[in-house]
Amino acid sequence: MHFTANLTYLHPDPPTYSLLPNQPITVLEGEDFTYSFGFDANPPPANFIWSRDGQVLSSGGRIATSVSTISITSTTRSDSGVYEVVSYNEAGRGAGDFTLDVQCEPS
Secondary structure, three states: OOOOOOOOOOOOEEEEEEOOOOOOEEEEOOOOEEEEOEEEEEOOOOEEEEEEOOEEEOOEOOEEEOOOEEEEOOOOHHHOEEEEEEEEEOOEEEEEEEEEEEEOOOO
């Protein structure tokens, strides 16, 4: 008898973020905003944290987050800042960031 088996070795890879903008993203005050990074990790992250200007954000109210996406409804000037997501899995840490500039409506 002869047996054949296909074995796939899954090497863990830390989270990797891509599609990082190289300039600020501008929206008008009152607009809804969503940004999604390109993202890859093996295994998927056990946890992730979003922050704005170093202050941890929690999902709820006007802000919704996932491991690679953030949405803000009815943006205000105070939503401007540097946003960062950090995620962790057994292989390590990954991070992505962008700057959001919320501008007043022209009069």
